[in-house]
Amino acid sequence: MILDEIILHNFxxxxxxxxxxxTPDSASKPIILIGAQNGAGKTTFLEALQLAFFGKMARGQFRGTGTYDDYLRDAINKTAPLSDGAEVKVTFRRAMEGREQVFQIRRSWSASNNRVREVFEVVVDGQLDRVLTSEWSDYIEELLPPRIAPxxxxxxEKIEHFADLDRSSEIIGTGINALLGLDIVERLKVDLEVLEARKLANNGGTxxxxxxxxxxAELKEAEQQARLANERTASARVNAERSSLVLQRARSALEAEGGNLFATREALTAERARxxxxxxxxxKELRSWAADGAPLLLVPGLLQAVCDQAGQEVEIEAxxxxxxxLAARDHRALSRFRDFGAAEALVHEVEAFFSEDRKKLELTASKETHLNLSFSAREAVATLSGGGRDSLLHARKALLERLEDLEAKRDELERKLASVPAAESVAPLLRDVLEAEVSHQQAEAELQRCVQASEAADREIAAARSRYKSKLEKMVSLQLQREDADRLLQHSAGVRRTLSxxxxxxxxxxxxxxxxxxxxxxxxxxxxHDLVASVTIDPKTFAIELHGSDDHIVSPDQLSAGERQLFAVALLWALARASGQAAPTVIDTPLGRLDSQHRTRLAERYFPCAGEQVILLSTDEEIDERIFQKLEPFITRSFTVTYNSEQKxxxxxxxxxxxxEAGMEAA
Known part of the structure; x- marks a missing residue:
């Protein structure tokens, strides 16, 4: 099957x-490349394909919650009138019985009041095929069953969960049963059980x-409730993922506006006050230092002169x-000389000596004193003019360094406070984050509730089936004596064993x-290259085991995020190859979380051989110029989708x- 065209109208x-x-030009150029930034319409393109082919059967693949009619109503372009409606038209080719036929499927709808009216048509080779239109659900089961469409x-970005052992086993089991038609075998076995039950019911007691x-009836009711619970769980999971994305975007917007700094505003203000x-x-300490003897350090010469003068005045006073x-002593000494009868000449000589000595001292004592400093003042002056000067200067240096350090910290703090956004600018963003967190918590709680309800519904199915089988076995045991029923049961059981x-x-x-x-x-x-040497799949549980070169088991949990995504791609690729279906491969966000080497390997070894037609829906950060150059030999045509805010x-x-320029030339 080859997709030739898709037309979107108000979708x-x-x-x-x-x-x-x-339409690809040839088998050697299977790739159609569509580029768009997030929100421009990549996922919308993929949804349009699923909607066109599967309608309500693709409901689990759609975004959002609610009924199918709600989805169709929301899918109409917001700026277009609801009455104008929307349309998705897909043209594709398929070879049937050696002849190629061209199919065109058209799904259109409009909304008015509380009603949504949908029109679906299938045109084959230019002619409306009413039979195929009415039986399309059966035909698509043969062409591309919805169960294997994924x-x-x-x-x-969303297939990494297939790397989980339980999820991978589930997808393999679903894929094998759908690909090999084993679901028909299971339906045959169930039909045989129903036939047995009816035969026994006809021959059993009232x-x-x-x-x-x-x-x-209880079993059917339990199965219906389980289906509803599973649908609600799927919707709740999609809603939870969407709310998580909204919360992430709100937090990113807050961080981009400086929200992290705003959260520290009070702490910064308190630090500024400190x-x-x-x-x-x-x-104050510096002023106190300056108010003491520090000003005298400005006049060291004068200070030294004061110190010298103070010393001289001390000597004068002494x-x-x-x-x-000495005057009293000299008088007593001369008296003693006379008392001892000393010669008068000697007495006069001594007296003259004493007088001369006193005159010399009187020259010093006659000098004037101006400062008349106290002892403590003289000590202070001596300290300032001596070793105390260095101590004072060292104290001043320590005080100035401390002051400069505090002022630098204060300036840095002022710069941080200046970068803190105003409360009115981040208030809406804070409110958005709070609302997104509340919405996400509610969505997660609803998802947990739905999961628990789904698990309870599954347990109820098991219990109802057990009760049903118990009744059936009781009927069998009571009716084994009847020859016709016995023969039917024996042959039916044999057929069921054969089918198994x-x-x-x-x-x-x-x-x-x-x-x-x-x-x-x-x-x-x-x-x-040596990470995985062999792969084994349990035919009963479909559990996958990866074995390394030394035959040790490699758990998917040991793989990196990129390797888990490649594991999921390899799983889908293997099932697609095993299916034998010639369906196009459409991949949204093909290189989301991969590093450059893994991206190169996908570009060189997967995309060119993933199918006869490969449609890649990429952002500008995935398939860049380097990856484009590797894909270019295999690209038939490419498109870019851009959002025009003026035209909405x-x-x-x-x-x-x-x-x-290389990308534009490749168009």
Missing amino acids: GVYRGRHSFVL LFFFDG DLREELSLAE LDEALEHAR TRALLSH RFATEVIHHHIQRIEQFMLDGLQALFRK SSQVVPGYAFAG
Whole structure:
């Protein structure tokens, strides 16, 4: 099957009529590249394909919650009138019985009041095919069953969960049963059980037939409730993922506006007050230092002169005190000389000596004193003019350094406070984050509630089935004596055993092909060539085991995020190859979380051979100029989708704008 064209009219962000021509030129150039930034319409393109082919059967793949009618109503472009409606038209080719036929499926709808009116048509080779239109659900089951559509239409960012062992086992089991038609075998077995039940009911007692009918009704009701619970869980999971994305965007917007600094505003203000107090204290200490003897350090010469003068005045005062003492002493000494009868000449000589000595001292004592400093003042002056000067200067240096350090910290704090956004500028962003957090918590709580309800519904199904089988077995045991019923039961049981063996043998036969396909894919995509040497799949549980070169088991949990995504790609690739379906491969966000080497491997080893037609929906950060150059030999045509805010619509232009001139020339 080859997609030739898809036309979108008033669908999602595409206002008006927009066309994508998708026909590949040849088998060697299978890639159609569509580039768009987030929100411009990539995922809308993928949804349009799923909606066109599967309608309500694709409901689980859509975004949002609510009914199918709600989805159709919300899918109409917001700026277009609801009465104008929307339309998705897909043209594709398929070879049937050696002849190629052209199909065109058109799904259009409009909304008025509380009603949504949908029109679906299938045109084959230019003629409306009413039979195929009415039986399209059966035809699409043969062409591309919705259960295996995720093998060909998938979001590259959301397939990593397939690397989980439980999820991978589930997708393999679903894929094998759908691909090999084993779901038909299971339906045959169920039909045989129903046939057995009816035969036994016809031959059993009235009470047993009523009990069996009641048990069957309970089982059907339990299955219906389980289906509803699973649908609600799927919707709740999508809503939770969407609310998580909204919360992430709100937090990013707040951080971009300086929200992190705003949260520290109070702490910064308190720190500024503490620094202001410390600065004032430091300035007081510096003023106190300056108010002491510090000003005298400005006149060291004068200070030394004062010190010298103070020393001289101390000497003068000492001389004056000594003179009064010497006069009395000299008088007593001369008296003693006379008392001892000393010669008068000697007495006169001594007296003259004493007089001369006193005259010399009187010269010193007669000098004037101006300072008359106290002892403590003289000590202070001596200290300032001596070693105390260095101590004072050292104290001043320490005080100044401390003051400069505090002022630098204060300036840095002022710069931080200046960068804090105003409360009125971040208040809406803070409110958005709070609302997003509340919404996300509610969505997560609702998801948990739905999961618990779904698990309870599954348990109820198991209990109802157990009761039903118990009643059935009781009927069987009571009716075994009847020859016709016995023969039917024996043959039916034999057929069911044969069908079970057939299913087992078919699985064993085909699962080896899937193992080899998956190993080929992993070895082609993984950067580490010796990481996986073999792959085994349990034919009963469909559990996957990866084995390294030394035969040790490699758990998917040991793989990096990029390797888990490649594991999921290899899984889908293997199932798609095993299916034998010639369906196009459509990948949204193909390189989301991969590093450059893994991106290169996907570009070189997967995209060119993923199918006869490969449609890649990429952002500008995924398929850049380097990756585009590797894909270019395999690209038939490319488009770029841009959102025009004035027209409130996305626009489609030829060429891949995110690879520069080379991309535009490739159009």
